[in-house]
Amino acid sequence: MKKRVLVACGTSIATATVVAEKIKEIAKEVNVPVVVAQCKASEIRGRISTFTPALIVANTPVPKDLGVLVLSGIPFLSGVGADKLKAKIVAVLKED
Amino acid sequence: MGAQAMSPKSQELWVREELVIVPLQAVSATDAITQLGAKLQAARCVKESWVQATIDREEVFATGLPTKEIGVAIPHTDVVHVLKQAIAVGVLEEPVEFMEMGNPDSTVLVRIVCALAVPRSESMVKVLQRLVKMFQSPETLRAIAGAGSAAKIVEIFGQHLSIKLGGK
Numbered sequence: 001m002k003k004r005v006l007v008a009c010g011t012s013i014a015t016a017t018v019v020a021e022k023i024k025e026i027a028k029e030v031n032v033p034v035v036v037a038q039c040k041a042s043e044i045r046g047r048i049s050t051f052t053p054a055l056i057v058a059n060t061p062v063p064k065d066l067g068v069l070v071l072s073g074i075p076f077l078s079g080v081g082a083d084k085l086k087a088k089i090v091a092v093l094k095e096d
Numbered sequence: 097m098g099a100q101a102m103s104p105k106s107q108e109l110w111v112r113e114e115l116v117i118v119p120l121q122a123v124s125a126t127d128a129i130t131q132l133g134a135k136l137q138a139a140r141c142v143k144e145s146w147v148q149a150t151i152d153r154e155e156v157f158a159t160g161l162p163t164k165e166i167g168v169a170i171p172h173t174d175v176v177h178v179l180k181q182a183i184a185v186g187v188l189e190e191p192v193e194f195m196e197m198g199n200p201d202s203t204v205l206v207r208i209v210c211a212l213a214v215p216r217s218e219s220m221v222k223v224l225q226r227l228v229k230m231f232q233s234p235e236t237l238r239a240i241a242g243a244g245s246a247a248k249i250v251e252i253f254g255q256h257l258s259i260k261l262g263g264k
Contacts, residue, residue: 009157010153010156010157011153011157011172011173011174011175011214013175013214013216013220014170014172014212014214014220014224015170015197015224017220017221017224018221018224018225018228021221021225041157058198059157059197059198060156060157060197060198061198061199061200072198072199073198074161074162074197074198074199076228077161077197077228077231078161078162078163078164078231078232079163079164079231079232079233080162080163080164082232
């Protein structure tokens with residue numbers, strides 16, 4: 001089954017796009033089929049119920065009670081901590 | 097021979113000399129956004145509403161990036177305020193504080209401000225990916241911070257954002 005990852009940022013098209021592309025690249029590398037969707041931070045709750053992601057990668061602060069694992073996507077923008085973030089994402093992608 | 101693509105059309109659309117302020121003298125993030133927004137507006141890349149919308153958005157969704165050495169910020173806002181793709185670049189002698197992206201409790205001392213006028217477009221994705229790659233290279237950021245002239249800054253961005261240098 002394809003893993004679903006939701007990427008959120010303020011506008012949904014700028015930094016979320018960069019992070020979403022990075023996640024697709026990582027999924028390809030570890031050979032896990034993935035579906036990545038992007039949304040605005042304000043749309044996040046609605047998208048969780050319709051898209052049912054296994055993971056959320058957010059470039060903005062998001063509520064803590066979403067019931068889905070949330071990782072910060074900022075390391076893919078700043079470069080600082082990018083390897084660590086990649087390892088965490090790979091771990092989620094490879095979970096059953 | 098090295099691919100020194102000096103002025104590929106693709107990148108001229110994004111960073112141009114009239115969109116660069118060096119040195120940028122600003123007392124705050126808001127001040128920096130206002131000055132760069134004026135450049136974008138003069139070049140008809142954004143609507144008059146862009147500056148206030150970007151300042152307001154910065155309060156909610158901050159854009160200071162905690163890069164390795166030289167802090168960068170990428171203020172931007174919704175596509176409805178954008179007319180044409182462009183990046184206005186300001187290099188500050190004295191850094192200003194931006195709130196950190198994704199972490200409102202922290203701030204970043206920023207020396208390079210890239211004010212983004214991003215429309216929804218195919219080329220936007222590639223340019224943003226390359227821009228982010230630039231931010232992850234301390235050498236590139238040092239080169240921008242030390243460039244001293246708009247022409248040099250346009251050249252550096254041109255080399256890194258150019259579609260011709262694809263793949264890297």
